[in-house]
Amino acid sequence: MSIFNVDQESCKRDGICAKECPVGIIELLDKDSFPSPMERAEENCIQCGHCMAVCPHGALTLTNRSFEEFPLVKRDLLPSSEVVKNFLTSRRSIRRYKKNVMSHELLEDLIDIGRYAPTGSNKQQVYWTVFEKPSEVRRLVPLVIDWAELMAQKIPDQAIAQRMKSLVLAWDRGEDAILRGAPHLIVVHSQGDLPSAHADCVISLTYLELYAASKGLGTCWAGYFTAAANVFPPLREALGLPEGHRCFGAVMLGYPQYKYYRRPKRNAPLVTWR
Numbered sequence: 001m002s003i004f005n006v007d008q009e010s011c012k013r014d015g016i017c018a019k020e021c022p023v024g025i026i027e028l029l030d031k032d033s034f035p036s037p038m039e040r041a042e043e044n045c046i047q048c049g050h051c052m053a054v055c056p057h058g059a060l061t062l063t064n065r066s067f068e069e070f071p072l073v074k075r076d077l078l079p080s081s082e083v084v085k086n087f088l089t090s091r092r093s094i095r096r097y098k099k100n101v102m103s104h105e106l107l108e109d110l111i112d113i114g115r116y117a118p119t120g121s122n123k124q125q126v127y128w129t130v131f132e133k134p135s136e137v138r139r140l141v142p143l144v145i146d147w148a149e150l151m152a153q154k155i156p157d158q159a160i161a162q163r164m165k166s167l168v169l170a171w172d173r174g175e176d177a178i179l180r181g182a183p184h185l186i187v188v189h190s191q192g193d194l195p196s197a198h199a200d201c202v203i204s205l206t207y208l209e210l211y212a213a214s215k216g217l218g219t220c221w222a223g224y225f226t227a228a229a230n231v232f233p234p235l236r237e238a239l240g241l242p243e244g245h246r247c248f249g250a251v252m253l254g255y256p257q258y259k260y261y262r263r264p265k266r267n268a269p270l271v272t273w274r
């Protein structure tokens, strides 16, 4: 059975599917031929669906896929670049959260959008662990504090040691400088030996973070938590990561207590023009 079917009535033989296939497994033998799979197409296809999605005539269907799985792009709903620019330059890290918890459906909705991030070779091996209950999030913080205390004793770099000490001192004063009292935490992880795992996870979580901001939610990347997650066994155990997985990122999440009225000031970009 062929890896894709071509409706010869609607196919215009324009070759767009072949040109857009990222792994080059579609060919049109001459200007009168219809697209056909090249040798070993099946094993090389990455199931990205570009061929189906780019055909203006809906003439090509992957054998194991249906058009329902590729809904039409709603062009009239796409934001203008001005809107996107305003949005991207307004997002801030949120470190004070309301006590309200988000609904399970809302958390699911955020994760659903995380799936649309690109992944190396379309592997889609991004795993999400969602700490939905605030009590579960709170349970993690003292473990990161234990790690920070250990780091402060062990590492020679004074600056890092001082920072770790300040986290512990804050904790002793009753402040959570690790997860900032956020009601939820979303952690991304994947197989440690998958070449694109780090980028895949970080991009997916960034999609989620930006979508959350568009819904008026607050997020903040949990860098200390992520650093501890892979090296401190008690935290790793509490996270329950599968064997061979690494944690590549985590964001705190909840309803922000305060609004930001101004955009951030950023340094000039560090660019080399060639």
Ligand SMILES: Cc1cc2nc3c(=O)[nH]c(=O)nc-3n(C[C@H](O)[C@H](O)[C@H](O)COP(=O)(O)O)c2cc1C
Residues within 6 Å of the ligand: 091, 092, 093, 094, 095, 177, 178, 220, 221, 222, 223, 224, 225, 264
């Ligand atoms: C990878 C990464 C890790 C971070 N870790 C922490 C963290 O552990 N705690 C925290 O309060 N903020 C953390 N942040 C937030 C940064 O401090 C913040 O993005 C930066 O100061 C710029 O502020 P803005 O995000 O509001 O524009 C982290 C950000 C990134 C990208």
